[in-house]
Amino acid sequence: RESYNHILVERRFPDESNNNSARGGVGIITLHRPKALNALCDALFDDLIHAVQAFDEDDSIGCIVITGSGKAFAAGADISEMSTREFAHVYKKNMFAQWADITQTSKPIIAAVNGFALGGGCELAMMCDILIAGSNAQFGQPEINLGVIPGAGGTQRLIRAVGKSKAMEMVLTGNRITAQEAMEIGLASKVINSDLLLDEAVKMGFGIADKGGVAVRACKEAVNAAEEMTLSQGLMFERRMFHALFATKDQKEGMSAFLEKRKPNFTDE
Ligand code: CO8
Numbered sequence: 001r002e003s004y005n006h007i008l009v010e011r012r013f014p015d016e017s018n019n020n021s022a023r024g025g026v027g028i029i030t031l032h033r034p035k036a037l038n039a040l041c042d043a044l045f046d047d048l049i050h051a052v053q054a055f056d057e058d059d060s061i062g063c064i065v066i067t068g069s070g071k072a073f074a075a076g077a078d079i080s081e082m083s084t085r086e087f088a089h090v091y092k093k094n095m096f097a098q099w100a101d102i103t104q105t106s107k108p109i110i111a112a113v114n115g116f117a118l119g120g121g122c123e124l125a126m127m128c129d130i131l132i133a134g135s136n137a138q139f140g141q142p143e144i145n146l147g148v149i150p151g152a153g154g155t156q157r158l159i160r161a162v163g164k165s166k167a168m169e170m171v172l173t174g175n176r177i178t179a180q181e182a183m184e185i186g187l188a189s190k191v192i193n194s195d196l197l198l199d200e201a202v203k204m205g206f207g208i209a210d211k212g213g214v215a216v217r218a219c220k221e222a223v224n225a226a227e228e229m230t231l232s233q234g235l236m237f238e239r240r241m242f243h244a245l246f247a248t249k250d251q252k253e254g255m256s257a258f259l260e261k262r263k264p265n266f267t268d269e
Contacts, residue, residue: 062209
């Protein structure tokens with residue numbers, strides 16, 4: 001697909017003069033539905049999933065950044081679109097189940113959260129692998145004020161990120177928290193001045209995209225496995241994954257480069 005209605009898509013490479021780089025690029029997806037604070041209507045989410053999957057298949061891209069625009073990362077699912085839906089319809093359609101496709105991406109996704117990340121917006125940010133907050137970010141799960149509950153991980157990923165008491169407080173009161181609080185409770189990995197947020201996220205993305213792509217994917221898979229496995233299963237999974245990386249050229253290159261005191265030249269193989 002060449003164009004999208006509700007998002008902007010850009011590929012960036014560390015050396016701007018070299019736009020045809022074979023690897024090491026960062027794919028940037030900007031949620032862009034200014035009239036509705038980037039509310040996640042079905043069409044926007046279709047765009048987003050398509051763009052994420054396209055970057056996942058693009059060998060020149062090593063890391064993906066999702067960010068917002070204007071006052072919002074995303075102010076939630078689109079309330080006007082869902083307000084009149086009936087149970088049988090949302091159940092039969094399994095409404096919003098496809099959002100989880102984002103989490104099937106093999107490359108890391110950084111959420112660069114500026115402004116409001118509410119309801120489904122907060123849940124989308126939590127589906128990403130690293131969440132960095134702009135100083136103006138506000139996070140919340142306000143669904144309780146609409147007579148519903150979070151439906152895309154707000155009661156599940158949030159408790160894993162911040163623990164029970166804080167998760168309960170957020171979903172039961174619907175109150176928003178600041179970027180600083182989000183970092184203090186472990187929801188965000190760091191807070192960056194809003195004006196510098198995207199550049200910093202992309203810089204982090206370049207750093208990740210520069211590593212060996214197989215090992216990067218393995219890291220993501222192993223960390224995510226921790227949420228689904230017992231400790232002994234997880235440690236076994238990790239060790240087997242570690243063993244498997246000895247079948248890659250990047251392992252030979254990375255270790256040789258260290259011993260030869262030079263920068264590794266990874267090829268993602
Ligand atoms: N859906 C649709 N439109 C929205 C949404 C939304 N979530 N949020 C904002 N808008 C629209 C407003 O209606 C307004 O439109 P208009 O100009 O046509 O009146 C425009 O965006 C600007 O918004 P405001 O005028 O309200 O801007 P303010 O700066 O005054 O306020 C707020 C900003 C505080 C963010 C406010 O807009 C707000 O409270 N928005 C709703 C937040 C919310 O409740 N989000 C949760 C939605 S429910 C949800 O996400 C469930 C997810 C479930 C996912 C998976 C389920 C399986």
